[in-house]
Amino acid sequence: MIPELGLYALILGFCTALLLGIVPLIGSFNGRSGWMAMARPAAMMQLFFVALSYACLTWTFIANDFSVLYTANTSNSGLPLVYKISGVWGGHEGSILLWVLILSVWVGAVAIFSANLPAVLLARVLSVLGLISVGFMMFVLLTSNPFERMFPIPADGASLNPLLQDPGMAIHPPMLYMGYVGFAVAFAFAVAALIEGKLDSATLRWMRPWTNIAWVFLTIGISLGSYWAYYELGWGGWWFWDPVENASFMPWLIGTALIHSLAASEKRGVFKAWTVLLAVLAFSLSLLGTFLVRSGILTSVHAFATDPARGQFVLLFLLIVIGGSLLLFAFRAGRLKGTSDYELVSREGALLLNNVLLVVACATVLLGTMYPLFLDVTAEIKLSIGVPWFNLTFVPLMLPIVFIVGVGSMLNWKRDKLEGRRNTFIVLLVASMITAALLGTQLYEFKITAVAAIALSVWVVATCIYGLVYRLRNKKNRLHAVMHTPAAFWGMTIAHIGVGVFTIGVALTSIYTQEDTVRMGPGVTHEIGPYTVGLASVEEVRGPNYLAMQGEFLISRDGKSVSTVQAQKRIYDVRRDLMTEAGIDAGLTRDIFIAMGESIDDNGAWAVRVQLKPFIRWIWVGTLIMALGGLMAALDGRYRMKKRKRESVAAKSSSSTTSAAVS
Amino acid sequence: MIKFLPFAIFAALAVFLYRGLFLDPTVVPSPFIGKPAPSIEAPILNAQTQFNSQEMAGKVWILNVWASWCRECAYEHPVFVDLAKNRTNVPIVGLNYKDQSADALQWLQRFGNPYSNVVADVQGDVGLNWGVYAVPETFVIDKKGVVQHKVIGVVSEEMMATEILPLIDDLLGQAS
Numbered sequence: 123m124i125p126e127l128g129l130y131a132l133i134l135g136f137c138t139a140l141l142l143g144i145v146p147l148i149g150s151f152n153g154r155s156g157w158m159a160m161a162r163p164a165a166m167m168q169l170f171f172v173a174l175s176y177a178c179l180t181w182t183f184i185a186n187d188f189s190v191l192y193t194a195n196t197s198n199s200g201l202p203l204v205y206k207i208s209g210v211w212g213g214h215e216g217s218i219l220l221w222v223l224i225l226s227v228w229v230g231a232v233a234i235f236s237a238n239l240p241a242v243l244l245a246r247v248l249s250v251l252g253l254i255s256v257g258f259m260m261f262v263l264l265t266s267n268p269f270e271r272m273f274p275i276p277a278d279g280a281s282l283n284p285l286l287q288d289p290g291m292a293i294h295p296p297m298l299y300m301g302y303v304g305f306a307v308a309f310a311f312a313v314a315a316l317i318e319g320k321l322d323s324a325t326l327r328w329m330r331p332w333t334n335i336a337w338v339f340l341t342i343g344i345s346l347g348s349y350w351a352y353y354e355l356g357w358g359g360w361w362f363w364d365p366v367e368n369a370s371f372m373p374w375l376i377g378t379a380l381i382h383s384l385a386a387s388e389k390r391g392v393f394k395a396w397t398v399l400l401a402v403l404a405f406s407l408s409l410l411g412t413f414l415v416r417s418g419i420l421t422s423v424h425a426f427a428t429d430p431a432r433g434q435f436v437l438l439f440l441l442i443v444i445g446g447s448l449l450l451f452a453f454r455a456g457r458l459k460g461t462s463d464y465e466l467v468s469r470e471g472a473l474l475l476n477n478v479l480l481v482v483a484c485a486t487v488l489l490g491t492m493y494p495l496f497l498d499v500t501a502e503i504k505l506s507i508g509v510p511w512f513n514l515t516f517v518p519l520m521l522p523i524v525f526i527v528g529v530g531s532m533l534n535w536k537r538d539k540l541e542g543r544r545n546t547f548i549v550l551l552v553a554s555m556i557t558a559a560l561l562g563t564q565l566y567e568f569k570i571t572a573v574a575a576i577a578l579s580v581w582v583v584a585t586c587i588y589g590l591v592y593r594l595r596n597k598k599n600r601l602h603a604v605m606h607t608p609a610a611f612w613g614m615t616i617a618h619i620g621v622g623v624f625t626i627g628v629a630l631t632s633i634y635t636q637e638d639t640v641r642m643g644p645g646v647t648h649e650i651g652p653y654t655v656g657l658a659s660v661e662e663v664r665g666p667n668y669l670a671m672q673g674e675f676l677i678s679r680d681g682k683s684v685s686t687v688q689a690q691k692r693i694y695d696v697r698r699d700l701m702t703e704a705g706i707d708a709g710l711t712r713d714i715f716i717a718m719g720e721s722i723d724d725n726g727a728w729a730v731r732v733q734l735k736p737f738i739r740w741i742w743v744g745t746l747i748m749a750l751g752g753l754m755a756a757l758d759g760r761y762r763m764k765k766r767k768r769e770s771v772a773a774k775s776s777s778s779t780t781s782a783a784v785s
Numbered sequence: 786m787i788k789f790l791p792f793a794i795f796a797a798l799a800v801f802l803y804r805g806l807f808l809d810p811t812v813v814p815s816p817f818i819g820k821p822a823p824s825i826e827a828p829i830l831n832a833q834t835q836f837n838s839q840e841m842a843g844k845v846w847i848l849n850v851w852a853s854w855c856r857e858c859a860y861e862h863p864v865f866v867d868l869a870k871n872r873t874n875v876p877i878v879g880l881n882y883k884d885q886s887a888d889a890l891q892w893l894q895r896f897g898n899p900y901s902n903v904v905a906d907v908q909g910d911v912g913l914n915w916g917v918y919a920v921p922e923t924f925v926i927d928k929k930g931v932v933q934h935k936v937i938g939v940v941s942e943e944m945m946a947t948e949i950l951p952l953i954d955d956l957l958g959q960a961s
Contacts, residue, residue, distance in 0.1 A: 399791060406795070413802070433806045441799055448792035455788050492801065499804040671856065693860050700857060700939050720920070720938075724854030724888070 125190050128178025129269040132219075135171030135226070136259040138164055142229075142252030146245035158245035162233040165248050168255060169230035176223045179268050180210050188279050191272040192216060198281035198696050200667050208292035209282040214416065214432075215268035217295060221412070222258045224299045228307055229255065232332075243325065246314035247307075254306055257439045265432045281696035284668070290350040297343030298370055302408035304336020305377060309405035309447070312398040316450045319457040321398065326388035327761065329401070333384060334756035337377045338749045344370050345745040353704055358637065358715045358733040360741055363512040368491040369411030372484050376404040379480040381752075386473045390535055391461030393470075396477070398458060399451055406444040407484075413440055414491075465537040472530025476523055483519040487512070524578055524625055527618045528585025532592055543592065550588060554581040566634050566651060566736065575629030582622035586615050610758035617751025624744025630737040637734075639719070642673075643727040651734045653714060654678050658686075660726055668692045670703070673728065675716050677707055689730075691718045712736045817932045822848075822924070823914040830881055830903040831890055841926065845956045847877045847949075848924040849900070849940075850912060852884040853892035855920040861939040862896045868945065869899030875953055876901035882920050883909045925949060927956045 142164040149157025181187075183206045188194040196213040197206055211220040229251045236244050262268070285291065311329050315321040347370065352360045361367065380400040387397040413436045464470035490507045529547065540547075558577035562568055593611070597603035640648045647656035658674040670690040677684045689705030707714040712734060719729035825838040849865055851858040865877055879900035881889045886905060893903070906912055915924070925934040934952055936944065 395788075403791070437799070437802055437806065440802075444795055445792065445799070448795055452788045452792050492798065495801055495805045499801050693857075697941060697943065698860050698863075698939070699941055700860065721854065721856050723883075 124178050124181050124185075125187065125269040125271065128175045128182075129267065131171045131175040131178065132259065132263065132269075135168050135175060135222075136256065136263060138168040138171060139252045139255040139259060142168060143249050143256050144252075145249075146252075147249035150242045150245040150249070155241060158241050161245045161248040161252075162236075164252070165229045165233035168252070169226040172223050172226040172259075176210075176219055179216060179219060180207060182269075183207065183210050186279070188277075189271050189273070189275045190268075191270045192268040194272060194276050194279045196279065196282055198279040198667075200278075200695065201282055201287075202666055204289075205282055205287050205292065209286070211295050212282045212286045215262070215266040218258065218262050218266050218416070219268055220296065221299050221303065222255065222262060224296065225251070225255055225258060225303045225306060228303055232307055232310075236328075239325075239328065243314055243318070246317060247310040250310035250313045251306060254310075254443065257443065261432075261435055261439065265435050278696075281667075281694070284692070284694040284697070284699050284701045285354065287667075287694075288350065288354055290346050291354070294343060294346045294350060297339050297346060299343075301336050301338075301340025301343050301377075302370075302373060302405075302412065304332065304339060305373060305401075305405040305408050307332045307336065308380065308401040312401035313447055313450065315398055315458070316447075316454040319454055321387070321394050321458055323388055323391065326384055326397070330381075330384050330388065331756040331758070331761045333377065333381055333401075334752050337374070337381055338752040338756065340370070340374050340377060341745055341749040341752065344374060345742050345749070348745075349742050352738070353706055355702070358635075358704070358717065358731070358735060360631070360738065363490070363507075363509050365491050366415050368487050369414045372487055372491075373404050373407040373411060375480050375484040375487070376400055376407055379477045379484075380404050382473050382476050386470050390464070390470060392464060393474070393477075394458040394460055395451075395455040398455065400477075400481075402444075402447045402451060406440075406447070407488075409440055409443060413437065462536070464535070467533065467540070468537050469530070469533045469535045472526055472533055475526060476530065479519050479523050483516055486515040486519065490515070521578070524582060524621060527621050528582050528589060531614060531618060532585070532589035546588060547585075550584045551581060554578075554584055565630070569633055572630060572633045575633070576626060579622040579626040579629075582625065583619050586618045586622070590615055608758055608760060610755045610760065613751045613753070613755025613758065615751070616754060617748045620744045620747030620749075620751055622744075623740050623747055627737050627740030627742075627744055631735055631741065634736040635733065637731070639729060639731050641722055641727050642730040643725055646727075648730075648732055650714070650732050651712075652679050653684065653734065655714065655716065655732050657728075657730065660728065663690075665692065667696070668694045668701075671718065671721075673705070673716075673718050673730070675705055677714055687714070687716060689716045689718045708739065710739060713738050817916060817924070817935055820932055822926045822930050822932045823911075825878075825880075825904060825911055825914075827904045827906055827911050830879075830905040831886060836878070836902050836904045838930070841876070841878070842930060843928050845875055845928055845953055846901075846926050847875060847953075848880055848915070848926065849877055850880045850882050850915070850917050850920055850922040852882045852920050853888040854884065855882075857939050858921045859892075859896060861921055861941070862899075864940050864942055864945050865899040866897045872950075872953070874957070879903040880911060880915075880917075881905050882912050882917065883907065923949075925952060925956070928959070 142161060146158045146161035146164070149155070149160070179192075182190045182193045183197045184203070186193075186197070186199045188197075192213060192215045196216065197209050201209060209216075211217040229248065232251065233248060236247075239247075308329055311325065315325065344367075347367065348360050351362065352358065380397065383393050383397045383400055386393050413433075416432070416436060490512055493507050532543075555573075555577045557580050558573045558575075561576050562573040565572060590607075590611075593607070594600055594603045636650055638648065638650060640646075642648065642657045644657055644659050647654050649655075654677070656676045656678070658676050660671055660673045663670050663672045670692040672688050672690045675687050675689065677687065685707045687705035687707050690701075690703035692701040692703060693699070694701065702717050702719075705716040715731075715733040715735055717731045719731060721728050822838065825836060827836055828834070829836045847865075847868075851862075868875065869877055877900050879902070881903050883906070886907075889903070889905070893900075904911060909917075915922075921939060923936040923940050924932050927933050933956060934949065936949075940949065
């Protein structure tokens with residue numbers, strides 16, 4: 123009964139989305155305000171029906187209703203409750219339904235927080251979102267119905283893939299989807315602007331917090347995925363450039379470019395067509411990412427052997443959404459003219475450089491991801507693009523961005539002669555190098571690459587802080603000025619400092635990582651860097667739904683005990699999957715990472731992988747700082763002012779643009 | 786015209802994606818796949834006779850490398866016991882790798898014996914020829930004696946059902 127209710131609710135949600143996608147849009151063209159006014163209630167209705175449908179599917183998991191095929195394939199009565207709830211998105215059907223739910227949440231949020239928007243714009247934005255929902259709900263209903271029953275009913279379910287039985291992996295997909303789908307809002311605005319043929323400053327201002335929030339979720343989602351890969355896959359790496367990772371990284375790169383180009387478009391009326399194109403691309407790449415992951419076209423062995431209909435459906439959907447919006451762009455973008463000019467050395471110039479580098483970086487990732495497919499299609503050659511290629515092409519594009527991050531954000535709009543700052547920049551640059559050289563002597567081994575990376579990071583942080591100081595230079599009451607610095611400015615500064623922290627983490631981890639694979643039995647010790655790792659014992663332990671061989675490792679330095687960590691090799695009960703749980707002694711300046719490989723002989727010896735990973739935490743701390751900065755910027759009160767107040771502020775800020783903050 | 790560039794790039798990409806849907810996206814093959822299987826001439830466990838892999842010509846068969854000291858082997862073993870029960874036309878040859886005969890026999894008694902033959906590779910010479918570097922490993926060999934598939938590590942039920950069995954059915958369908 124409950125599953126049928128869920129399916130019924132989804133069909134009603136589909137019908138509502140269809141109304142939302144058609145009626146307000148037509149109303150916006152023939153000026154019927156009644157038709158347009160339907161947009162908001164329809165959006166709320168869609169959210170209600172989809173949420174009900176999703177709740178029904180969750181109920182089948184919690185109540186162990188294995189008469190539902192999807193539930194039987196994905197859940198098991200022995201699964202802990204939290205993984206029953208997260209298991210709802212553990213398979214194809216459920217994760218697409220989650221996608222639809224999150225899209226509906228964004229649609230509902232836009233409907234709630236959009237009372238101040240012009241009626242025509244709001245109607246078009248919500249209609250575009252409604253049409254996207256229609257596509258995804260059709261996908262669920264036609265090819266991936268999660269409520270399908272099976273008979274005979276199995277006694278128990280096949281259980282959830284143990285890789286997904288992990289807190290990080292449980293919240294990773296919703297975070298990622300919040301980001302992917304969040305770009306749909308910016309996309310809808312871009313399409314509405316193209317239809318209208320104009321994009322004004324108020325609309326751009328309205329897009330900024332939405333885009334920021336989506337970007338924050340995507341940042342957190344990708345970071346979680348990276349952290350999870352580090353501690354769960356047992357290899358000790360944090361980024362592998364595999365197609366699934368790249369699929370989430372490409373929208374992030376374009377989204378980052380979009381955040382910056384929105385700032386320039388809003389404040390100065392430049393790059394408008396470019397901003398619209400980025401908004402279209404960010405969401406298009408999110409859809410492409412979903413297609414690549416869901417179809418398994420690039421990675422998995424069994425892409426469409428079972429159901430080619432799914433791949434064809436998504437591809438058709440991509441053609442309509444991406445192809446349609448890019449064609450619309452081609453015909454209408456000419457109308458979105460910039461309203462001012464600028465010189466090369468200016469805030470606009472820095473933002474343009476940032477945009478070009480990010481977009482080219484995204485293009486290299488796309489090329490590297492798709493190249494194996496190109497070769498396979500054209501020449502039937504099987505080939506994989508390795509990590510070295512990505513590092514070689516991607517890193518050089520990122521270095522200039524990192525270098526200008528602090529300086530660019532304190533340049534004046536329009537033109538900047540760097541009056542009074544040139545000497546400070548030189549002093550900061552030299553000071554960064556000296557600091558880096560001194561810090562470099564404290565590391566494992568003096569390496570010039572490490573010093574250069576530290577200098578770059580110190581430079582980023584120093585210029586960001588100088589940007590704050592420079593902003594306050596003429597203020598009489600410094601404390602008052604600090605307290606009244608807009609959240610957007612703090613957000614920008616914090617996010618940019620995050621870039622510096624992230625850079626240190628990436629550089630020092632890749633330069634100084636030590637990795638040994640050794641044969642260890644109880645009592646055997648191994649030296650890595652200044653540490654000694656010893657295997658104390660290996661014993662069998664029982665978890666809630668798995669059996670594990672657990673090795674206890676003692677870590678010491680100069681004869682003094684540092685810590686004890688447990689590494690496990692798990693075998694899960696129902697599916698008999700093997701999992702490696704690494705033992706990690708985490709620290710601010712280094713992680714010691716221990717993973718058990720295979721048992722080697724009958725004397726209890728194991729192949730053990732021991733790694734010393736300096737500063738690896740700084741990678742995720744850096745991305746979290748970036749996300750925090752993005753969140754602060756999104757919450758800036760200036761984006762939430764009432765209509766009348768907003769107009770007067772907009773007028774004021776355009777007259778004193780030089781002191782206004784970006785981000 | 787430059788405004789049409791994004792659309793043109795996307796259109797080209799879409800063509801490749803469409804073609805890609807109908808490709809068999811096999812993973813990068815291991816050096817053994819598609820090559821003639823190394824021949825085996827080694828004693829059969831607990832018997833005076835020799836096993837010769839030429840006996841297997843014309844059959845689709847599985848070589849499963851295992852040892853009594855290998856914990857993971859016990860985890861995957863039920864999958865092979867099931868297979869032996871359900872598919873009597875697919876012989877499974879066990880390669881008992883660097884093991885003691887007594888331990889191996891006791892282990893088979895405890896967990897069941899799905900193997901048509903168990904080859905005793907006490908010194909690991911056969912394993913060396915087959916490129917074995919971790920136990921368990923599993924190979925699928927076709928009627929012409931060519932290695933068609935290789936699994937390093939545990940064969941899960943899912944892997945058996947979705948990868949190995951369909952492949953075996955394919956291979957059985959082909960003329961010898």
